[in-house]
Amino acid sequence: MPEMRFHIRWPDGRPEACYSPSLVIKDYFAPGETYALADFLARSRTALMIASNRVExxxxxxxxxxxxxxxxxxxxxxxYAETPDPRVRIDAFDE
Known part of the structure; x- marks a missing residue:
């Protein structure tokens, strides 16, 4: 099963490398795109649960x-709950 990392930038500009055991992340995010925090969370939940279910x-x-x-x-x-209009940017994918 191909794993990958997706690199994000939080609303305060802090970068983070995130892990997925599946390329399904590519179905939910695009490098260079910015997502409202609530949308980013919903997409992350869906994609990472699908990835986990594939492993299972x-x-x-x-x-x-x-x-x-x-x-x-x-x-x-x-x-970032108190941040006005918090947004998360997808910087890149690593496979």
Whole structure:
């Protein structure tokens, strides 16, 4: 199963490299695009759950790294709850 990293930039400009065990991320994000925080969270949840489910279908257990990445994204997003119009940019994909 091909894994990848997707590089994001949080609303305060802080970069982060995120992990996915599947290329499904490419179906939900595009490099160079900026997403409203709520949209970014929804897309991340959907894509990382699909990725984890693919791992489970192949190996019999969900992907703890994908679920952990989702938890980190959700925790970090909470830091911007009071930010007016918070947006997350997708900088790049690494395969």
């Amino acid at each position: 279908a192949k190996y019999g257990m969900p992907c703890s790294r994908a679920l952990g990445q989702l938890a980190r994204i959700e925790a970090a997003a909470g830091l």
